[in-house]
Amino acid sequence: MSEEKKQQQLKEVCRSRGVSLTPQRRAIMRALAVRGDHPTADQLYDDLSCQMPGMSRTTVYRVLETFVKLGLVRKVDSRASKAHFDADVTLHPHLVCLDCGKVCDFEDRDFGVLKPPAMTDDGFQIVDYAVTLVGYCRQCRHHEKASSD
Amino acid sequence: MSEEKKQQQLKEVCRSRGVSLTPQRRAIMRALAVRGDHPTADQLYDDLSCQMPGMSRTTVYRVLETFVKLGLVRKVDSRASKAHFDADVTLHPHLVCLDCGKVCDFEDRDFGVLKPPAMTDDGFQIVDYAVTLVGYCRQCRHHEKASSD
């Protein structure tokens, strides 16, 4: 989805759910939507603090959480202990680099399309799933070569 | 794999890789292997500090990391920002509860068996993958009912 469409979606969802459409929320959505990778809250804060001086780190964390609740943004699991965010909420597999922690999309969107049951025998209700491919991005493989034993 | 077999494996790997088989390592492996869910380092520390007074939190973190490096334990991604550990290193899908953060095994081990390419067009080298089913465990669904609107 384009950045403009995402802004449109943000506007509609804010209106229909009765939450304020603040400049910060617009800026955070823009910053997230224009990135091809899937940044952490802190990476977004770094991007934003230049463009919008006074933007608070707390606000970035808070707004992202709000977006997740509103279904505008998806939280992506990575192997590192920080949350990554994705403006594309449709189900698709991700690549995670074990070296630099970068998270990006796997091109083949039909890969790993599954039909999990709505409920397990144990009574665990399944509402979503994620397929994560783990390895080493091109950049890190190149560094690796230089320093490998 | 049973807890005894896991201890056996630990012994063999320690010997072959030249690392010490300490009481702490045995205790941490036992504590992990006997749990059906996949605890965090801190949960294991809580379990262990009762049985083995003097056991240090640092040691738990450090030993788990060592086990991962030795291939004895797998680190499991969850939606929460903490690492979970699994003594079963074979590839299998996990269930993650959005409410309590608990991570456990999905019974159907053939579910989500994929064959990712070794390399993407972008030059990302794939070495592993994970399938994570997300939802609400039975316990949390019951609590939910009581407090739902």
Next chain:
DNA sequence: TACCAAATGCAATAAATTACCATCCAACCA
């Protein structure tokens, strides 16, 4: 049994996230 490198325990530190609260402003209404 004695040695030594590796492992441990403790304390301090770092990184990521959340809580708190005074101030501010987007949305709504007259």
Next chain:
DNA sequence: TGGTTGGATGGTAATTTATTGCATTTGGTA
């Protein structure tokens, strides 16, 4: 258009999770 108000923000402090430095202890081996 100006006033009102409840939700949102910014800054700091606190919390949670994880890591590091260093002195002490100990498993493995001669």
